Each structure stands twice: as structure tokens, then as C-alpha cells.
Amino acid sequence: MINSKTSWLFVLLGLQMTLTLIIFAYKKSTTESLDAKPLITTEAQVIDELVISDKAGELRLNKTEGGWVIPALGGLAANEIKLTTVLSDLLNLKSDWPVASATGSRSRFEVSEDNFIRRVDLLSSNANVGRIYVGTSPGFKKSHVRLDGQKNIYSLALNTYDLPTEPADWLDKSLISVQNISSIEGLDFKLVSTNGEWSLISTEKELASDSIVKVNKENANALDMALKTLTVLSVADKDVNLGDSKSSRLEVFAPNQITFTFFEKEDKYYVSRSGIDKIFTLSKFNFDKLSNQNLISLSEPDTEKTPVTPAGQSSSD
Numbered sequence: 001m002i003n004s005k006t007s008w009l010f011v012l013l014g015l016q017m018t019l020t021l022i023i024f025a026y027k028k029s030t031t032e033s034l035d036a037k038p039l040i041t042t043e044a045q046v047i048d049e050l051v052i053s054d055k056a057g058e059l060r061l062n063k064t065e066g067g068w069v070i071p072a073l074g075g076l077a078a079n080e081i082k083l084t085t086v087l088s089d090l091l092n093l094k095s096d097w098p099v100a101s102a103t104g105s106r107s108r109f110e111v112s113e114d115n116f117i118r119r120v121d122l123l124s125s126n127a128n129v130g131r132i133y134v135g136t137s138p139g140f141k142k143s144h145v146r147l148d149g150q151k152n153i154y155s156l157a158l159n160t161y162d163l164p165t166e167p168a169d170w171l172d173k174s175l176i177s178v179q180n181i182s183s184i185e186g187l188d189f190k191l192v193s194t195n196g197e198w199s200l201i202s203t204e205k206e207l208a209s210d211s212i213v214k215v216n217k218e219n220a221n222a223l224d225m226a227l228k229t230l231t232v233l234s235v236a237d238k239d240v241n242l243g244d245s246k247s248s249r250l251e252v253f254a255p256n257q258i259t260f261t262f263f264e265k266e267d268k269y270y271v272s273r274s275g276i277d278k279i280f281t282l283s284k285f286n287f288d289k290l291s292n293q294n295l296i297s298l299s300e301p302d303t304e305k306t307p308v309t310p311a312g313q314s315s316s317d
Contacts (some may be wrong), residue, residue: 076172106146117136137159173231179259234280245264248262
């Protein structure tokens with residue numbers, strides 16, 4: 001037999017379950033009514049210009065037939081992977097519950113027209129298809145964001161660190177690397193690739209012309225890979241004077257002739273490549289891999305053959 005106390009417990013349990021269902025249904029309905037939509041309603045493929053501004057100035061990135069370039073660096077190639085990622089992040093921003101909507105909040109969150117940390121403009125055929133203001137950060141990799149022309153301010157997954165305004169930060173660091181190398185010429189050697197196999201020829205003037213030397217395959221492959229994966233650090237300062245620096249050259253055929261010139265000055269390292277009117281800074285690691293190659297480093301002793309000696313001189317002298 002159920003007493004009155006037990007009956008009240010059942011009634012209370014029923015009320016709790018009903019209240020839980022009501023709260024769940026309310027939350028579900030309000031969430032659905034939010035109907036989060038993209039802040040910028042356009043497609044990535046139509047965007048051909050990206051302008052990022054801060055309080056000091058602005059950076060422009062332009063899309064050409066050959067890819068994205070940086071006008072401030074004379075049209076050098078931009079990092080396509082970085083650009084694709086940033087555009088995806090921008091176009092995936094969706095309206096969430098706003099953290100504020102009052103006009104006075106714009107300056108506090110630094111998303112107003114005259115007070116922002118970043119302003120990002122997306123353009124298509126010179127028409128602005130989206131402008132957002134990026135302000136203070138409420139947490140890790142998040143920023144307060146406001147779409148131009150709207151009052152709502154959102155806290156969204158966007159990092160101002162990924163929106164630099166320095167041109168060099170957008171540079172394609174591999175823009176001077178080369179692929180499909182057929183030969184490499186240095187001061188006293190010439191490496192030739194035939195069906196993926198390297199052969200080494202001495203071009204030392206004191207030696208017999210076109211003297212074939214046994215190649216060190218490991219070092220030859222390492223030099224080939226160093227050119228294929230070559231990355232720069234940045235663009236050198238315009239006023240850098242390398243006239244009195246130590247320098248060396250590599251002539252690379254891939255298949256057209258490309259000249260690399262390496263410079264060392266005051267423990268700083270630089271490289272230029274023919275066809276690109278810029279000088280780039282280089283890490284010491286990459287500098288050493290490319291500038292220190294010579295006949296000795298690329299060859300190995302062949303005990304089965306008579307050593308190569310200077311022309312007109314016998315090996316027994």
C-alpha cells in the first residue's frame with residue numbers, strides 16, 4: 001500500500017521531469033530560432049583581392065592568373081596555403097549569440113570604424129563583398145568580430161595573429177626553389193642527371209678538360225634536394241650593400257638556366273636568383289648546404305682508377 005508521503009515523491013518526480021522537458025524544448029527552440037548564418041555570404045573563388053588594415057596602415061594581396069601576389073614586394077608570390085586557410089576561416093565565420101549590440105560597445109571591443117585591431121576587406125572585381133572589424137580577444141584564438149553595417153558583436157574563432165600586415169609575413173618562402181633539375185654547375189664541378197642517376201665532371205682548369213670523376217651519390221642527391229626544398233627567411237632590406245661580401249654561384253638547369261648567387265656578410269646570409277629582382281635572407285643551414293659544394297665534397301676516391309691529376313703532369317711526379 002502506497003502512503004501519502006510516497007505519493008508526493010512520485011508527484012515531485014513527475015514535476016521535475018516535466019520541468020526538464022520544458023527547459024530542453026525551450027533551449028532547442030531558441031537555438032533553432034538563432035539560425036546561425038555566415039557573416040560574409042560569398043564564395044572564395046570570386047575573391048581576387050584581400051586588404052588587411054591596422055592602425056599603422058594596410059596590406060593588399062592580389063589574385064592573378066599565376067596565383068596570389070604581394071604588390072608591396074613587387075608582385076612576389078604569396079603563400080597560397082596560408083591565404084587559402086585565412087579565406088576559409090573568414091568565410092566560415094557565422095553569427096552566434098552576440099556579446100553586445102549597443103553602439104557604445106564597439107569602441108570597448110575595438111570593432112568600430114575608427115578603432116579596430118584589424119579591418120579585413122574582401123573584394124571581387126574591385127567591389128567590396130565583405131568587410132569585418134576584428135577587435136579584442138576574449139580567449140585563446142578568438143576575437144570579437146563585427147560585420148560592417150551591422151550592430152551585433154560576436155565572439156568567434158579568429159586570431160589576429162593570422163592576419164598580419166607585414167608583407168614579408170605573407171611571402172611564399174619557397175618561391176626560389178627549383179624542380180626537375182637536369183644539371184648543376186659550381187666553381188669546379190658539373191653534376192649531370194641522366195635517368196635519375198648523377199654523374200660528376202670536373203671543370204677545374206688545371207685538370208684535363210671534362211674529366212669524369214666518381215660521384216658521391218649521397219652528397220649529389222642532398223644538393224639536388226636542397227635546391228628543390230630551398231626556403232628563404234625574408235626579403236633583404238633595400239639598402240643592403242653586398243658589393244664587398246664573399247659570394248659563390250651555382251648554375252642550375254631545370255630545364256632553363258637559373259643562376260643562384262650566395263652572399264655572406266657580417267655573419268648574415270643572402271641569396272639571389274636570376275629572373276627575380278630581389279635579394280633574400282637565408283638561414284646559415286641552407287647557406288652552408290648550397291654554397292660550400294665543390295668537386296671534393298661531391299666526389300669520392302676511386303681506387304680502381306688512376307687519380308685525376310693536373311693536365312700535362314704525370315701521377316708519379
